[in-house]
Amino acid sequence: MRNLVILGAGTAGTMMANHLISKLPKKEWKITIVDQYETHYYQPGFLFLPFDIYTTKQVKKKGSKFIPKDVRYIQEKIELIEPEKNVVQLEKSGELAYDILIVATGTKIAPEEIDGMAGPEWYKSIFDFYTYEGAKALRNKLREWEGGKLVVHITEMPIKCPVAPLEFAFLADSYFKNKGMRDKVDITYVTPLGGAFTKPKATKALHHLLEEKGIKEVTDFNIERVDYENKKIIDYADIEIEYDLLVTVPTNIGDALIERSGMGDDLNFVPTDKATLQTKDYENIFAIGDATNLPASKAGSVAHFEAEILEENILRYIKGEPLKAEFDGHANCFIETGGGKALLIDFNYNHEPVEGTFPFPGIGPLNLLKESRMNHMGKMAFRWIYWNMLIKGISIPFVSAKMSEKGKHLEETV
Incomplete structure (x- = not known):
């Protein structure tokens, strides 16, 4: 019996368990998934939790519910990966051997x-919304906040879901309008980038929306420290931005397990071939989702597309066949813009997000890089798709892992 071990039962790990369970011969392969946490979170929902759009029950479920019954599920902390020995050390159970990791x-x-x-101001006047705890604490704060200077801030790239901070700023604008207190709130969007987003075409459209909504934009801000006593963030050029409420996206790093195992880069992300998803240092170790150092967005849709490519490459690796270099960095993201509207962007390693239609060329029904009520409905429907299709490894109809070029006015990335 050979062993395939998956570390992590979040979006990417759970999808891979579901993808592979029906593909690997049960008499030859045992699949094991390891994760220390009992709860599985719908992380895109953290954006909506602070604004009381979603409830806490809508963004979390018991993780074991989504693990196939024939997959061995170990709920335990992972201490170490020892790639030279092909083993993983678990906190209580000890050694877990693998043929593929x-x-x-x-x-x-x-x-x-x-x-x-x-x-001392963490979760008092300084909040994140990238964790369940942070989003819930921020929800409670916003319910009673009487206004002032709201700063939405990104520390550094890469971050999980690069558009989420922008969405937060847009939703904050709508939230305070609906509460009849928008005139009491000064919103500033602060980013280390030279513009609102990582891609120039989308940056232009998003900058226009920030201006339209009266949200100030501060670019090229590389934070050095937070002066929580005087409520200021200060960058390396000594530029100061005052806040009454700071909503920040802290530095994103890979799991400390990767650092302990000596397998990561400076931010604990695993060096991974961007087209095959095989790690660069170990041929029987593959990486997927946010754990990789790929130059692609760290988002659930990307992990979904990666999973379809990785499934085939795992099967090819087992058969001794060449791996397919087919992952193209495809990302497909709804950007909530407030007021019941959203944008949709579709891009990959080579192409900017540009105008066009999705998923059907010339028909849509979704328009790219244009605000619409339909796109907002798509964003809201995604939660159902996530729980019922995405993490169960079910392909989304008409949406391919590789980016389709049909119906889009394509431009190469710079």
């Missing part, structure tokens, strides 16, 4: 990386 350990926030961020 899939690393799906995700990414976490590290507010302690910035001086003053994780200090």
Whole structure:
């Protein structure tokens, strides 16, 4: 009996378990998935939790519910990966051997990386919304907040879901309008990038929306520290931005397990071939989702597309066949813009998000890089798709893993 081990039962790991269980011969292969946490979170829902759009029950479920019954599920902390020995060390159970390893350990926030961020004002006047705890605490704060200077801030790239901070700023604008207190709130969007987003075409459209909604934009801001006593964030050029409420996206780093195992880069992300998803240092170890160092968005849709490619490459590896270099960095993201509307962007390693239609060329029904009510409905429907299709490894109809070029006005990335 040979062993395939998946580390992490989040979005990417759970999808891979579901993809592979029906593909590997049960008499020859045992699949094991390891994760120390009992709860599975719908992380895109954290964006909506602070604004009381979603409830806490809508963004979390018991993780074991989504693990196939023929997959061995170990709920335990992973101490170490020893790739030279082909074993994983678990906190209680000891050694777990593997023939193939899939690393799906995700990414976490590290507010302690910035001086003053994780200090005594954490979850008082400084909040994240990239964790369940942070989003819930921010919801409670916003319910009673009477206004002032709201700063939405990104520490550094890469981050999970690069559009989420923008969405937060847009939804905050709508939230305070609906509460009849928008005139009491000054919203500033602060980013280390030269513009609102990582891609120039989308940046132009998103900058226009920030202006339209009266949201100030500060670019090229590389934070050095948080002066929580005087409520200021300060960058390396000594530029200061005052806040009454700071909503920040801290540094995103890979799991500490990767650092302990000596397998990661400076941010604990696993060096991975961007087209095959095989790790660069170990041929029988593959990585997927936020755990990788790929130059693709760290988002659930990307992990979904990666999973379809990785499934085939795992089967090819087992058969001794050449791996397919087919993952093209495909990302497909709804961007909630407030007021019951959203944008949709579709891009990959080579192409900018541009205008066109999706998923059917010339028909849509969704328009790319244009605000619409239909796109908002798509964003809201995604939660159902996530729980019922995505993490169960079910392909989304008419949406291919590789980016379709039909019906789009394509431009190469710079």
